[in-house]
Amino acid sequence: MKLNEATAEKREIMNIEHIRGLISADMTRVNNLIEKSLYSEVGLIDQLGHYIINSGGKRLRPAVVLLSSRVFSYQGEQNINLAAIIEFIHTATLLHDDVVDASLLRRGHATANQRWGNEASVLVGDFVYSRAFQMMVNIDSMRVMKILSEATNTIAEGEVQQLINRHDPETSKENYLKVIRNKTAKLFEAAAHLGAVISNRSEEEEQAMAAYGRHLGTAFQLIDDVFDYNSTPDELGKNIGDDLAEGKPTLPLLYAMWHSNEADTQIIRNAIENGGLEHIEQIKAAINSTGAISYTARIANEEAELAIDAIKDLPSSEYLDALHALAKFSVERQY
Numbered sequence: 001m002k003l004n005e006a007t008a009e010k011r012e013i014m015n016i017e018h019i020r021g022l023i024s025a026d027m028t029r030v031n032n033l034i035e036k037s038l039y040s041e042v043g044l045i046d047q048l049g050h051y052i053i054n055s056g057g058k059r060l061r062p063a064v065v066l067l068s069s070r071v072f073s074y075q076g077e078q079n080i081n082l083a084a085i086i087e088f089i090h091t092a093t094l095l096h097d098d099v100v101d102a103s104l105l106r107r108g109h110a111t112a113n114q115r116w117g118n119e120a121s122v123l124v125g126d127f128v129y130s131r132a133f134q135m136m137v138n139i140d141s142m143r144v145m146k147i148l149s150e151a152t153n154t155i156a157e158g159e160v161q162q163l164i165n166r167h168d169p170e171t172s173k174e175n176y177l178k179v180i181r182n183k184t185a186k187l188f189e190a191a192a193h194l195g196a197v198i199s200n201r202s203e204e205e206e207q208a209m210a211a212y213g214r215h216l217g218t219a220f221q222l223i224d225d226v227f228d229y230n231s232t233p234d235e236l237g238k239n240i241g242d243d244l245a246e247g248k249p250t251l252p253l254l255y256a257m258w259h260s261n262e263a264d265t266q267i268i269r270n271a272i273e274n275g276g277l278e279h280i281e282q283i284k285a286a287i288n289s290t291g292a293i294s295y296t297a298r299i300a301n302e303e304a305e306l307a308i309d310a311i312k313d314l315p316s317s318e319y320l321d322a323l324h325a326l327a328k329f330s331v332e333r334q335y
Contacts, residue, residue: 016329019322023066026080030062033084037131048112048124052091055109060326061086061191064216067326068195068209070319071311078139078198086191088132089152093159093187095125100163101246143197151190158182167247169257169272176251177218180225185217192216208310212323215307220330222300225250229287244283247275251299255292256283300331 020027038049062083069079097103098111099118105111113121129152136145162179165171192213196206228243229252243250249272257268264286267279287293307327314320 015325016333019063019067019325019329022318022322023063023070026066026070026083027059027063029080030059030066030083030087033080034087037084037088037135038128040127044116044120045124045127048116048120049091049128051115052095052112053087057087057090059087060220060330061090061187063326064188064191064213064323065195067319067322068192068213069199070195071209071314071317071323072196072199072201072205074195074199076198078141078144079195081135081139082144082191082194082198085132085135085148086187086194088128088135089148089155090187092125092128092132093155095121095128097159099125100159101242103242141198144194147190147193147197151186154182154186158184158186162248165249167273167275168249169254169269171249171254173251173254176249176254180221181214181218184221184224185214188217188220189213205314208314211310212307212327215303215310216327216330219300219303219307219327222251222296222303223331223333226252226293226296226300228252229284230293241277241280244271244280245275245277247272251296252287252292253283255295256287256290259290259292260286297331304328304331 034053035050038046038053040046040049065079065083065086095112099113099121102113103111104114111121112124116124132148136148139145158179158181161175162183165175165179189210190213193206193210196209201209225243228241228250244253253268253272257265257272260268264282268283268286271279271283304327308324311320311323
């Protein structure tokens with residue numbers, strides 16, 4: 001699918017810095033609330049929590065909350081609270097993910113588990129999760145609680161399914177996509193959905209925003225999986241080949257396995273089954289020769305187009321244009 005000319009023109013006009021500028025005042029308030037809410041008298045919680053929160057994240061998920069609410073001219077305070085809550089949930093998943101994956105590098109910095117150990121990372125992740133739920137209660141909306149509690153449960157299911165899929169070369173494209181929709185896209189979906197919910201919009205508008213977030217998050221994760229094979233550590237902010245080392249059957253790897261010659265197919269299959277980076281250069285060559293990168297990028301672009309299409313009937317504004325541009329950023333970014 002191709003962007004129509006009007007949308008393509010908007011994309012050229014509005015880059016990621018423009019998007020950030022639109023919501024800079026709101027995001028300052030979100031960041032201040034994050035700092036305030038993260039405080040704990042337990043020094044390790046305070047230290048480790050601030051380390052991960054301030055380690056260079058893009059804040060895309062809270063940005064989606066803010067933009068979604070501004071599309072509907074929301075004027076209250078709940079969008080600020082929800083943006084901080086969404087970022088806390090995301091942060092908790094990162095702390096837990098890095099322990100599960102035994103990751104040493106994230107966003108170009110040592111992971112929290114590398115600096116403070118697995119036990120501290122898991123427990124502080126639990127603190128951040130529980131603080132998010134304390135903040136949810138203060139919003140005093142069963143509808144909000146339902147959306148966020150279902151989202152966190154779905155994310156946990158996605159994490160477990162990804163663990164099950166590890167070292168399994170028989171993972172299908174459908175199963176892979178289900179995992180990333182649960183593990184990554186669900187929080188984007190909740191972020192976009194909540195902007196409509198707090199604005200008291202119709203069911204159709206709510207579902208349009210939810211679909212936008214779901215497709216945006218899927219596109220974002222697909223490109224993240226591409227980066228594991230065609231970036232440098234400085235660009236990626238983590239070690240290249242981490243997915244391969246962990247035996248994760250991501251789409252670029254699976255596609256290369258499905259379309260390689262017999263020898264390369266067996267090497268990729270063995271790498272998924274056993275993990276490790278012994279044959280990473282040969283595997284990267286197979287990924288390039290089979291067109292696995294361009295194939296995965298094409299699927300990501302289709303998801304970005306679906307995100308844009310989902311909100312085509314919403315009221316026109318610079319905030320809606322920003323959501324269009326954010327969908328394109330998710331697939332055109334270099335980091």
